Amino acid sequence: MRIPEELIEKIKDENDIVDVISENIKLKRSGRNYLGLCPFHNEKSPSFSVSSDKQIYKCFGCGETGNVVTFIMKYRNLSYIESIKYLGERININVDLENKDPRKDRKSRLYEVSIESARYFFNNLQKQKYAKEYVVRRGISETTIRKFGLGFSLNSWDSLLKFLRIRGYKEQDIFDAGLIIKKEKGGFYDRFRNRIIFPVFDYKGKVIGFGGRVLDDSKPKYLNSPETLIFSKGTNLYGLNFAIKNSNTRTFIIVEGYMDCISLHQYGITNVVASLGTALTVNQAKLLKRYADKVIISYDADLAGQMATIRGLEILKNTGFDVRVLTVPQGKDPDEYIRSNGKEAFINLIDKALPLIDYRLTRAKQGIDFNNGEMLIKYTKEVTEILKSLDSVEKDVYIKKISEDTGVKEQALYDLLNNEINKISVNNGMIKNEESYNVKLYVEPAYLKSERSILKLMLSKEDSNLVSKNVNKDDFILDSHKKIYDLIIEYRDKVSEDIYKYIEARCDDVESSKEWISIIELELLDEEVDKQKLIKDYLNNIKKYRLEESKKEIMQKIKEYETKGMIEESVKWAQRLIELQKEIGRC
Structure with missing residues (x-):
């Protein structure tokens, strides 16, 4: 039974390709894309480019290309169905081909265990005086304790386990909820x-996991629930359920920690969520996009926090948000600052939040002595790296400002910027430059583009019949192209559906999936050309490749016969080679 196309689309949409690939290989941002060492061939310089905008990857070293499903199929050696299931499980979506949901009861059970545990922890806090005093000393009111369901875990190895056993829960359920750990x-x-x-709630208000903070300086300071069937850090935001309920603005503030979020809510700033860790994910950004258009991010001032801020801002920007950075003075966190200075002072910080480029330029300026030549050169190189992705108007504005700050002439900054941009040649938004990366680029044979071009033409209603009159399935060399040809012909009886979704859902092996991506990405020549002649040229390219392959086989045979001293056979094949070369010349 086929997986519904809507479900496939949902799973692909919620599994950002950058996040998925980053879990397996190290990627570094380069312009609008991400670069890394290709996992599909050995290389020392990065040629593997991942596009967040297009949600595809391409290796310019070996030619591998595809989407998030193709990557999992090839990287983990899984079938199409197994890959969809894998990606579904990653975002807690069950893929059941028999229209049943065997995990629905499991989820319900885990929700029950989680809410029962939350109540247990809450009651513990009310009874344990020293724990309650700690929370009160942190400035948290009783109303806030109850609102956020704050609790306490006893200094015991099995108090929760015993409590839940008495309540009738099995150890496996408690373990699956991430509340207990197996002993060796x-x-x-x-x-x-x-x-x-x-307690961590999902956006609907269900308890899905927990975070725990020590009362002293022991390590780790914070401990979080592991990934479970109902809890995924990368697809949830702490406090979102409260922010949705209590906020009437399309502007949200993202902070790093539980206490930051709770304190701001307590002081009446209720449009606040926490990212459950320093690394904001694309899925969290997509979740937030339902409720906000503008996002202000406020992470710690340390290096890790600053890097997380940059990554978070890029993700938010690419998701379509108007993004800003809120910097808390003296390196304090939002919790400390609002308790010391009050709501109005924090609102003043919100009003002064910097846009992404301004924040990055401000960071680049830190510690730079503009009277020091070496430091000034380093600074100008860094700011040109920051500015290269901007449009021309934005570049003009910032270059003028930087020139005024540093005394460096505007033209010198423009020259540096142009040199930086010229290092990389871009094709369809993805890196393609051998010298910049010292990579031997993969050059595709002409027949491949010809086969893809024919199939791309077939996707057009106007050209589909013309192609099918002149091209048969057997004209194609690649089996994956034969498969796509059949799917396009088959689609003619399904005109109510989207042809792209229809075919993509049926390209259920690595080769057809990657070829389908390449076909979609292919840009054809101008529409004014003679399509009949164009198709003939494409077919000639395919025929020529076949002949060239035959030529190689014949030359190998001639060599073998000569080695064995079989002169007559060698001459016969040599004559055949001459005829073949003439035929190649006519193509």
Whole structure:
């Protein structure tokens, strides 16, 4: 039974290709894309480019290309169905080919275990005086404690486990909810011990996981639930359920920690969420896009926090947000600052939040002595790297400002910027330059583009019949192209559907999937050309390739016969080679 196309689309949409590939190989941002070492061939310089905008990857070293499904199929050696299931599980979507949902009951059970545990932790906090005093000292009111369901895990190895057993829950359910850990020699123990507990809710308000903070300086300071069937850090935002309910603005603030989020809510700034860790993901950004158009991000001032801010801003920008950066003075976090200075002072920081480029330029300026020649050169190189992705008007504005700040002539900055841009030649938004990366580029044979071009023509209603009158399935060399040809012909009886989605859902092997991506990305020649002649030229390219391959086989045979001293056979094949070369010349 085929997986519904809507489900495939949903799974692809919610599995950002940059996030998925980053889990397996190291990527570094380069312009609008990301670069890394190709996992499909050995290389020392990066030629593997991933496009966040197009949600595809391409290696200019070996020619591999595809989307997020293709990557999982090839990288993990999974079938199409297995890859869709893998990606579905990654975002807690069940793919069931028999129209049943065997995990629905499992999820319900885990929700029950989680809410029961949240109540247990909450009651513990009310009973444990020293834990309650700690929370109160942090400036958290009783109303806020109840609103966010704050709790406490006892300083015990199995108090929660015992409590849930008495309530009738099985150890496997408790383990699957991420609340207990298996011992090496058998048995289980509580994951959270002697910690203030922060229940994590999904956007609907269901308890899906927990965070725990120590009361002293022991490590780790924070401990979070592991990924479970109902909890995924990368697809949820802490406090979103409260922000949706209590905020009437399309502007949201993202902070890093539980306490930052809780304190701001307590002071009446309710459009705040936390990213459940420093690395904001594309899925979190997409979730937030339902409720906001503008996002202000406020992470820690340390290096890790600054890098997380940059990554988060890029993700938010690419998701379509108007993004800003809020910097808290003296390196304080939002929790400390609002408790010391009050709501109005924090609102003033919100009003002064910097756009992405301004924030990056401000960071680049830190510690730079403009009277020091070496530092000035380093600074100008860094700012041109920052400015190269802007449009011409934005470049003009910032270059003028930088020139005024530094005394460096505007023309010198323009020259530096142009040199930086010229290092990379871009084809369809993806890196394609051998000298810049010292990479031997993969050059595709002409027949490949010809076969793809024929299939691209067939996607047009006006040209489809013309192609099918002149081209048969057997004219194609690649089996994947034969398959796509059949799918396009088959689609003619399904005109109510989207042809691109129809074919993509049926390209269920690595080769047809990657070829389909290449066909979609291909740009054809001007529409004014003679299509009949164009198709003939494409077919000639394919025929020529076949003949060239035959030529190689004949030359190999001649060599073998000569080695064996079989002169007559060698002469016969030599004559055949001459005829073949003439035929190649006529193509």
